[in-house]
Amino acid sequence: MGVLERNGSVYATVVPDVTTTTPFTHIKRTTRKGSVFYTDDFRSYKDLKHYGKHNRVKHTKTFGRGRTHVNGIEGFWSFAKELFHKYHGINRSNYQLYVKEMEFRFNHRNKKLYPLLIKIIKEFSPKSA
Numbered sequence: 001m002g003v004l005e006r007n008g009s010v011y012a013t014v015v016p017d018v019t020t021t022t023p024f025t026h027i028k029r030t031t032r033k034g035s036v037f038y039t040d041d042f043r044s045y046k047d048l049k050h051y052g053k054h055n056r057v058k059h060t061k062t063f064g065r066g067r068t069h070v071n072g073i074e075g076f077w078s079f080a081k082e083l084f085h086k087y088h089g090i091n092r093s094n095y096q097l098y099v100k101e102m103e104f105r106f107n108h109r110n111k112k113l114y115p116l117l118i119k120i121i122k123e124f125s126p127k128s129a
Helices: 021-030 043-050 071-085 092-107 113-124
Strands: 002-004 010-012 036-040 053-057
Touching (some): 002 021, 010 071, 010 092, 021 043, 036 043, 043 053, 071 092
């Protein structure tokens, strides 16, 4: 499951099921009440209208018009799937880690990753005495 802020960062996670409560729990955790949501027509999103403005894209009729589209999050999943193919299979128990890696790569895709990773490693490394 993924949530993408328009022109912003993506949040992606593995969910155990897609009943109404599971996606909604993650949406509440990663968004603000009163936000504008653009989703496909999946039934688990029907209660979003109580949390903010909800615009649905019905893929059976159209792929969206103007700002009413879900191309951004679909672009993220396309990005992730392309990189997943290079792994030639992913162990189910590690899938969440791979999804988080794709989230990190997508959110920093326009940056040089090596200096960013060195900075992160230095921040979490124990300081020498």
